[in-house]
Amino acid sequence: MIGQVRRWLPEPQMVWVVDGGLAAIKLGQRCRSYANPVTYVSRLRLDAGLYDWPGPQPTGKRGPNPKKGARQAALKACLHDPATVWRTITSDWYRGERRTLEITSGTALWYTPGQDPLPLRWVLVRDPLGKLLPAAFFATALMVTPEQILAWVVMRWGIEVPFEEAHVHLGLETQRQWSDLAIARTTPALLGLFPFITLLAHRLTADQPLPLRSAAWYTKSQAPFSDVMAFVRRYLWTPHRFRALPGSHRTHSYFGRCLAWPRGCFMLRGLIWIKSSSIIWTNSMSVGCRPCVPCGAPRVNR
Numbered sequence: 001m002i003g004q005v006r007r008w009l010p011e012p013q014m015v016w017v018v019d020g021g022l023a024a025i026k027l028g029q030r031c032r033s034y035a036n037p038v039t040y041v042s043r044l045r046l047d048a049g050l051y052d053w054p055g056p057q058p059t060g061k062r063g064p065n066p067k068k069g070a071r072q073a074a075l076k077a078c079l080h081d082p083a084t085v086w087r088t089i090t091s092d093w094y095r096g097e098r099r100t101l102e103i104t105s106g107t108a109l110w111y112t113p114g115q116d117p118l119p120l121r122w123v124l125v126r127d128p129l130g131k132l133l134p135a136a137f138f139a140t141a142l143m144v145t146p147e148q149i150l151a152w153v154v155m156r157w158g159i160e161v162p163f164e165e166a167h168v169h170l171g172l173e174t175q176r177q178w179s180d181l182a183i184a185r186t187t188p189a190l191l192g193l194f195p196f197i198t199l200l201a202h203r204l205t206a207d208q209p210l211p212l213r214s215a216a217w218y219t220k221s222q223a224p225f226s227d228v229m230a231f232v233r234r235y236l237w238t239p240h241r242f243r244a245l246p247g248s249h250r251t252h253s254y255f256g257r258c259l260a261w262p263r264g265c266f267m268l269r270g271l272i273w274i275k276s277s278s279i280i281w282t283n284s285m286s287v288g289c290r291p292c293v294p295c296g297a298p299r300v301n302r
Contacts, residue, residue, distance in 0.1 A: 006034050015039040017152050025110055028118040028140050037140070041152045044122055044136040046076040050108035051117065068109050068117050075124050075136050078104065088128070091150050094157050102126050105146040110138070123149050162194045165225040170194065194225075201228045204235060 002016060016031060020043030031038040052069035078084045086102040093099040104124050109117035120138040123146040127134075139149045166172040172190045177183050201210060210223045210231060220227075 002031060002038060003034075006036070006038060010036060013039070015041060015152055017041045017156050019043070019156075020045075023138075025112050025115045025118045028110075028120070029116060032118075032140055039144070040140040041149060042138065043153075044075070044110075044120075044138045046079075046134070046136055047074055048136075049111050050075070050122070051111050053109060068111050072106075072108055075122065078124060079126065079134055086126075089147060091147065092154050094154060099132075100128065101132075101150075102128050103146050103150075107142055121146075121149070125150070162191070166190055166194050169225055169229055197229055197232050198225075200235075201232050204231070 006014065014036075016038050018027075018041070023042040023044060028040045031040040050072040052072060054066040054069045057065055073081065084104055086104050088100060088102055090098055090100050093101075102125070105121060107119070107121050110120055111117040118140065119142060120140050121142050121144060122136055122138045124136050125134065126132075137149055137153050139152070163172070167174070170190045170193055172187065175183050175186050175190075177186065210228065212220050212223055213227050213230065214220055223231075
């Protein structure tokens with residue numbers, strides 16, 4: 001994937017920020033191998049093997065040149081070393097917060113037996129108040145500042161949230177199709193629902209606050225995605241959004257019982273992606289209908 005994107009965009013600077021589960025020396029070497037290298041940013045283990053650059057070799061020494069020098073102190077040991085020089089900064093953090101952090105930084109070769117060492121700049125971060133666990137991050141661009149590395153890491157929050165919310169509320173990664181092609185079709189649709197619901201709610205609340213669902217034991221200052229989805233669902237399910245039957249002057253008060261128009265069937269098929277816990281609709285427009293008792297309009301089987 002990195003190679004394909006770099007072939008499409010060979011000129012601009014590219015920064016690839018990944019989760020700690022994808023932090024690997026081999027992947028970092030691949031990013032550095034391009035004519036225009038890709039900056040690789042990720043989380044670093046506190047016990048990672050970091051080494052100095054190899055020094056000059058004696059004249060006439062036989063054998064291959066060493067790939068690394070002496071081993072540096074582990075980052076976990078730097079946390080408790082009184083000789084570590086810490087610098088206090090105020091930086092953007094997750095959830096849109098501003099935090100005062102203490103950082104220290106350096107350069108090293110990340111080495112694992114059997115692979116070439118990876119040059120990187122590491123940043124060790126700790127919270128002076130002790131509310132956050134110490135963490136380390138790295139970038140393969142040695143000239144970047146520690147503040148820039150932290151800014152790149154925090155930018156992942158805008159990507160993590162849609163994937164997490166889509167997984168929890170929209171069923172991403174929990175599809176039950178047996179065909180890989182079906183999964184390839186539904187996954188983009190589920191991901192596309194997140195910005196659709198968010199932007200629609202933003203448009204509908206331009207001149208009014210978004211209503212928050214709360215309980216006596218739980219108060220919220222901002223609306224989570226579940227409240228946004230409930231607001232959009234209520235807007236789409238409002239009765240005046242559906243027309244009456246042709247030749248009928250009666251409006252239906254509850255569209256879940258009386259489906260007003262075949263076009264409404266199509267709209268309801270789109271709502272199947274907004275996972276309703278109370279109503280499950282059939283998966284076809286040609287649903288089996290029976291007359292509704294009050295008005296005789298076709299009724300969708302539930």
